[in-house]
Amino acid sequence: MKNRILYITLFIAFSFLGTSQNANEFSADNYYNLGNEAYSNSQFGEAVYQYEKALLLDPNSQDILVNLNLAVERLDTDIIELDQFFLANWWQRLSNSFLPGTWKIISIVLLIGLLALTFIYLFKDQLTSKLSYSLGGILIFLILISVLAGNSRFNSIFNNNYAVLSGTIDSLLEGPDIVSEEVKPVVNGAKVEILDSNADWYKVATMDSEQGWVLKSNVRLLKFEE
Numbered sequence: 001m002k003n004r005i006l007y008i009t010l011f012i013a014f015s016f017l018g019t020s021q022n023a024n025e026f027s028a029d030n031y032y033n034l035g036n037e038a039y040s041n042s043q044f045g046e047a048v049y050q051y052e053k054a055l056l057l058d059p060n061s062q063d064i065l066v067n068l069n070l071a072v073e074r075l076d077t078d079i080i081e082l083d084q085f086f087l088a089n090w091w092q093r094l095s096n097s098f099l100p101g102t103w104k105i106i107s108i109v110l111l112i113g114l115l116a117l118t119f120i121y122l123f124k125d126q127l128t129s130k131l132s133y134s135l136g137g138i139l140i141f142l143i144l145i146s147v148l149a150g151n152s153r154f155n156s157i158f159n160n161n162y163a164v165l166s167g168t169i170d171s172l173l174e175g176p177d178i179v180s181e182e183v184k185p186v187v188n189g190a191k192v193e194i195l196d197s198n199a200d201w202y203k204v205a206t207m208d209s210e211q212g213w214v215l216k217s218n219v220r221l222l223k224f225e226e
Contacts, residue, residue, distance in 0.1 A: 026057055026224060027057070028054045028055075028057035028058035028061065028064065029054075030054075031050045031051070031053040031054035031057070032050070032051065032054040032061075032063070032064055032067070034050040035047045035048075035049075035050035035051040035054060035064075035067060035068075035071070036067065038050055039067065039070070039071055039074075042074075044071050044074040044075055044189055045075065045164070045165075045166060045187070045188035045189030046166075046189075047067075047071040047189075048068065048071045048072060048075070048164055048189040048191070049164040049166070049189070049220055049222075051064055051067055051068035051071060052068065052162075052164060052191065052222050053222060053224075055068060056156065056157050056160070056222065056224070057099075057157070059096040060096060060097075071189070072189070075187050075188075075189045075190065076187050077185075077186065077187045077189075077190055079186070079190060079206050079207055079208050079210075080207070080208055081191075081207035081208070091149075091152070092152075092156075094149055095149040095150075095152040095153045095156070096153065096156075097149075098149075098150075098153065099153065100150050100151075100153045100154040100157070103146050103147075103149055103150025103153060104150055106146045106150075107143055107146040107147050107150065110139055110142050110143045110146060111143055113139055114136060114139040114140065114143065117132060117135055117136055117139065118136070120132075157223070157224050158223055158224055158225075158226050159223060160222060160223045161193050161194045161195075161223075162191060162192070162193055162194070162221075162222045162223070163191070163192055163193075163194055163202070163204070163219045163220055163221045163222055164189060164190070164191055164192070164219075164220050164222060165186055165187070165188060165189065165190045165191075165192060165214065165218055165219060165220075166188055166189075166218055166219070166220045167188060167217065167218045168188075168218075169186060169187070169188060169214065169218045170182070170185065170186070170187075171183065171184060171185050171186060171212070172184040172186055172204065172206070172210070172211070172212025172213060172214055173212055173213045173214070174212060174213070175213055176198055176200070176201035176203070176213045177201075180213065183210070183211075183212040184206060184210040184211075184212050186206065186214075190206060190207075191206075191207055192204035192205060192206055192207070192214075192219075193205045193207075194219075194221075195211065197216070200215060200216055200217075201213045201214065201215060201216060202214055202215075202216055202219050204219070
């Protein structure tokens with residue numbers, strides 16, 4: 001029985017550490033400063049893009065958020081972002097608490113605690129089975145949360161589907177061709193979610209859920225490159 005517990009613990013260790021991913025080093029301050037420079041030059045679409053990039057790296061910064069909202073207010077648009085479902089919003093706030101590398105460190109620390117608990121239970125006989133199982137269950141739960149939160153944070157930086165429109169653009173189109181009917185007025189600096197793509201076009205949704213097609217040349221992806 002104790003050997004089985006040891007094998008299960010080692011399996012959890014290698015499985016969870018294998019799924020924890022680190023992120024490259026980027027500076028939110030650099031993008032924030034670029035946003036400030038664009039805003040001071042009345043390039044509000046560019047400012048939105050730079051602030052959005054900064055916010056991906058530091059989502060808890062009130063300075064970035066305030067300046068982003070100021071830049072959005074200067075855009076000539078009536079798009080209002082819809083609120084997220086409260087559970088999705090709660091999970092996003094939790095995963096945004098740390099960068100992926102910090103979540104990985106937390107996972108490793110918790111895992112060391114789980115391995116130490118297993119060693120004490122198996123070889124020192126200083127803990128009862130009930131206490132060991134209770135503490136082990138709590139540690140496994142916390143490891144799972146930290147790994148999932150770390151992966152969610154990693155994906156929000158490197159694998160998100162959001163972009164900012166740029167260049168000369170007036171509207172989203174009904175289909176992926178320039179003769180399609182206009183379906184939604186948009187402006188340079190509007191944030192969108194990418195839904196689909198072909199060789200030259202993206203199908204996108206605005207933050208109020210209106211959908212249409214736009215040339216890839218008018219789209220700047222927000223995700224970072226690994």
